[in-house]
Amino acid sequence: MLSPIYAICLAILLPAVTHGLKVERSQNFPLSFEIENVALRPSGAALALSYASEAHIFEVPIRANATPKVIYTFQNATGVASITASPLKEDEYIVITGNFSFLTIAPAPGSYAIHRLTFPPHSATPIVEFLAPLTALSQPNGLIAVPGTPSVLIADSRDGIVWRFNTKTLKLEQYFDHPLLKPLASSAPILFGVNGIKLTRGYFYFSNSNQEIVARLPGTGCETPGLSGTPEIVVTETPIDDFIVNECNGDLYLAQNFVNSLGFRAAKSNSTVPTILLGGVNSTELQEPSAVIWAKGEEGRKLIVTSSGPVEQFETQNFTEGGRLTFIELDS
Ligand SMILES: *[C@@H]1O[C@H](CO)[C@@H](O)[C@H](O)[C@H]1NC(C)=O
Ligand SMILES: *[C@@H]1O[C@H](CO)[C@@H](O)[C@H](O)[C@H]1NC(C)=O
Ligand SMILES: *[C@@H]1O[C@H](CO)[C@@H](O)[C@H](O)[C@H]1NC(C)=O
Ligand SMILES: *[C@@H]1O[C@H](CO)[C@@H](O)[C@H](O)[C@H]1NC(C)=O
Ligand SMILES: *[C@@H]1O[C@H](CO)[C@@H](O)[C@H](O)[C@H]1NC(C)=O
DSSP, rough: OHHHHHHHHHHHHSSSOOOOEEEHHHHHTTTEEEEEEEOOTTSSSSEEESSSSSSSEEEEETTOOOOOOOEEESSSSSEEEEEEEEEESSEEEEEEEEOTTTTEEEEEETTTTTEEEEOTTOOSEEEEEEEETTTOOOOOOEEETTTTTEEEEEEETTEEEEEEEEETTTEEEEEEEEEGGOGGGGGOOOOOOEEEEEEEETTEEEEEETEEEEEEEOOOOOSSSOOSSOOOOOOSSOOOOOOEOOTTOEEEEEEGGGTEEEEEEOOOOOOSSSEHHHHOTSSSSSSEEEEEEEOOOOOEEEEEEOOOOTTTTHHHOOOOOOOEEEEEEOOO
């Protein structure tokens, strides 16, 4: 029998490959929210997170002009940093909250915590359960589930370390440490090393914002005591936040926040330097994209990109445009 992913990959190979993009957008999020990350509900709707002023979780249906709606607000933090669908239960999520200042470009020490968010059947409002403080981490960022286990991996952008947290036992341990995960002192005060992380195709992939790379090494998330090895750099010269991998062929789609664009690095390209699929440094099509994810059931075909609006507004606090979700069909 075909494994589910192999069946999906075969299906993706069938349509003729064209190079047009069909682009649609949600309504804007309210002003002043930095839209940081996204996960999908079983319905396909997006749960998007806000940073900067209030720790909202918005739900947004995946269709043109959909209106983002606040479904939950954390009271004990100014932002929601990370979200991932739970590895073990449908419509359950693991979420990290904390306080980050866009004026000082720094996190509030000791402000981060990890929670479980569950939607009871037929309820639009989640139940939220505090799991643990994350005081050992400086600035949690990328968060992913380890498939088939109760654990998640957490990228700490400021310390340049990847942690593993078991959501059942609440045990927190270092998973991976390497120079390619570190921020660059020369980038201060914008200290962002490892940012997005993914487990796919038998590899642990990560982006590093300051080093402007994506790299990978064989990994499953289950290694004990942790992962070791030398990463292979697969993308260079990418001012990147988060990214997604095409599980079928290894192509990479890159949320390049500082250059307002969606980057693309084909797995079979000779060059590690990405091309630009949408947007550009002076373009308003994708302003400060922060994360990219496949739409539900549309792996290889349709991307959802979160963006926050003009980046300078978080410095000047003169907010002119809200963030939004951009829906990109690749093979139209
Ligand atoms: C984080 O922000 C919240 C909401 O403003 C505040 O109540 C809390 O004291 C802050 N925590 C830290 C550690 O700064
Ligand atoms: C607020 O957050 C801090 C830091 O994560 C945590 O220690 C504290 O228990 C939280 N308080 C409430 C009321 O949730
Ligand atoms: C990539 O490498 C192949 C084989 O060496 C070569 O034929 C092709 O021209 C190269 N393409 C580019 C864009 O450099
Ligand atoms: C973007 O705009 C700046 C300022 O107007 C200009 O100097 C730069 O050449 C532009 N870059 C591109 C790629 O268009
Ligand atoms: C805020 O930005 C808008 C648009 O760029 C500009 O017209 C306005 O003067 C700015 N307001 C302040 C107080 O700087």
